[in-house]
Amino acid sequence: MIPDRDLRERIAVHAVSGRYQAFLGLGGGLAILGLVLFFFRGLSGAAADRAWQMFMVNWLFWTSLAAGSVAFSAVQKVTNANWSGVMVRFAEAAVSFFPLSFVGLILIFTVGYPHIYGHMQSQMPGFSPGKQFWLSHGFMFGRLLVTVGGMFWLGWKFVHANMVPDMAAAIPAVSGSRRQAYERRTANYDPSDLGQAWHDFRLRHLAPSYCVVFGAVMTLVGFDMVMALQPHWYSTLLGGFVTMGAFLGGHTLLALTMAYGKDHLGIADLVSPKQRHDLGKLCFGFTVFWAYLMWAQYLVIWYGNIPEETGFVFARLWGPWLPIGRWVFLGLFLIPFIGLLGAAPKKNPISLGFFALVSLCGLWLERYLLVMPSVTGAPGPELGLPEVGSTALFAGFFLLSYALFARSFPMISPRLAMITLHRETAHHHHEVADIYDHEEATAEFLSDADVEKDLG
Numbered sequence: 001m002i003p004d005r006d007l008r009e010r011i012a013v014h015a016v017s018g019r020y021q022a023f024l025g026l027g028g029g030l031a032i033l034g035l036v037l038f039f040f041r042g043l044s045g046a047a048a049d050r051a052w053q054m055f056m057v058n059w060l061f062w063t064s065l066a067a068g069s070v071a072f073s074a075v076q077k078v079t080n081a082n083w084s085g086v087m088v089r090f091a092e093a094a095v096s097f098f099p100l101s102f103v104g105l106i107l108i109f110t111v112g113y114p115h116i117y118g119h120m121q122s123q124m125p126g127f128s129p130g131k132q133f134w135l136s137h138g139f140m141f142g143r144l145l146v147t148v149g150g151m152f153w154l155g156w157k158f159v160h161a162n163m164v165p166d167m168a169a170a171i172p173a174v175s176g177s178r179r180q181a182y183e184r185r186t187a188n189y190d191p192s193d194l195g196q197a198w199h200d201f202r203l204r205h206l207a208p209s210y211c212v213v214f215g216a217v218m219t220l221v222g223f224d225m226v227m228a229l230q231p232h233w234y235s236t237l238l239g240g241f242v243t244m245g246a247f248l249g250g251h252t253l254l255a256l257t258m259a260y261g262k263d264h265l266g267i268a269d270l271v272s273p274k275q276r277h278d279l280g281k282l283c284f285g286f287t288v289f290w291a292y293l294m295w296a297q298y299l300v301i302w303y304g305n306i307p308e309e310t311g312f313v314f315a316r317l318w319g320p321w322l323p324i325g326r327w328v329f330l331g332l333f334l335i336p337f338i339g340l341l342g343a344a345p346k347k348n349p350i351s352l353g354f355f356a357l358v359s360l361c362g363l364w365l366e367r368y369l370l371v372m373p374s375v376t377g378a379p380g381p382e383l384g385l386p387e388v389g390s391t392a393l394f395a396g397f398f399l400l401s402y403a404l405f406a407r408s409f410p411m412i413s414p415r416l417a418m419i420t421l422h423r424e425t426a427h428h429h430h431e432v433a434d435i436y437d438h439e440e441a442t443a444e445f446l447s448d449a450d451v452e453k454d455l456g
Contacts, residue, residue, distance in 0.1 A: 013173045015410035015413075018406045027401075030392045047386045054389075054390035055116075059104045060367045067214055071247055095405070150213065169415070170414075219240060230374040242370075252283055252359040265412065279352070280352050283352075284337070
């Protein structure tokens with residue numbers, strides 16, 4: 001068995017070895033394509049409305065993934081989870097999209113506002129004074145700018161604080177400007193037992209704070225950026241529905257980024273079937289919870305049968321939008337529910353990745369279905385260069401930001417990975433394994449040989 005100090009050092013070397021060329025190349029290509037289509041084909045004439053409306057859909061989707069990914073890490077900290085130490089940084093890396101999302105929010109409420117919210121503004125004279133004030137451009141823009149910006153700032157503070165000890169451990173493994181950046185960022189870090197206790201205390205406050213802010217802000221996003229698009233319709237459950245969709249998206253995105261990152265960083269054997277099983281159970285559980293929220297919202301609207309409530313559902317489940325609604329149900333619930341029902345598909349990297357990808361596609365269609373019927377002047381879904389441009393733009397910049405994060409910060413946390421490795425390898429010692437009653441076989445936990453194979 002590798003001594004703990006050597007093991008931590010070798011993990012640190014792997015943590016800073018990733019270049020993420022595939023993300024960088026694909027992201028750069030999509031970003032250039034998106035910029036060309038969006039600015040030269042989507043901002044003039046009738047196509048401008050379609051381009052900005054799809055911009056809104058993609059902002060909601062990619063921001064949900066980024067915020068939900070950071071929420072995954074925060075929840076791991078709050079619950080003292082020890083199983084996710086090897087993979088948690090793959091989720092935290094999505095924090096890199098926050099600055100781009102903030103710029104996108106500003107563009108939505110400046111250049112894109114008349115194309116997205118123009119129809120709502122035309123209805124303002126018929127609203128009560130209180131509703132007019134709440135939905136006014138200035139107040140809506142101001143509260144979203146402050147609350148979403150605050151969530152982004154707090155999320156970055158949490159992720160950065162979680163990375164400081166890892167950057168300190170990785171200083172010997174980096175050089176040049178990257179080493180200087182690590183030394184600067186860790187200048188106030190105290191590696192003593194007392195200093196680490198204080199750092200952990202700080203993390204224990206940042207993590208639950210982000211969880212609370214994430215829930216409140218994403219709820220507000222659901223009300224202001226979905227429900228306000230159809231201002232005569234209201235649902236007190238919609239905010240929670242949007243929030244939990246984002247949280248589910250963070251889990252399914254992690255299944256994909258982990259599948260790529262473990263091979264790219266050379267730690268494939270350190271991600272055990274046990275870890276994939278735990279992640280798969282969370283993906284399955286929040287898939288069921290998403291369906292519960294969807295049904296709870298639909299059932300009350302159907303039972304009440306009030307026209308101002310049923311209109312929102314009717315527009316999405318009948319007529320030209322019905323096929324999209326069916327694909328949302330299949331992709332975001334039925335297929336991953338059936339696929340991840342058993343233990344084996346959760347443990348297998350290929351099947352877990354497949355069902356995670358299906359779920360992410362379903363989530364994109366769900367955000368599309370939440371937004372587009374409320375804003376488009378078309379009788380049904382449209383697909384053209386304006387839609388492709390906005391979608392490629394966001395996908396490209398998300399991949400680019402993720403790659404730049406991976407080339408700048410450690411993509412594995414040596415201290416958190418050590419906790420996971422120790423707990424899993426202990427199951428191969430009879431005196432420890434005998435006291436546990438797990439549904440996984442002992443072979444599905446990491447062994448000393450697995451660790452030495454990757455890090456020896």
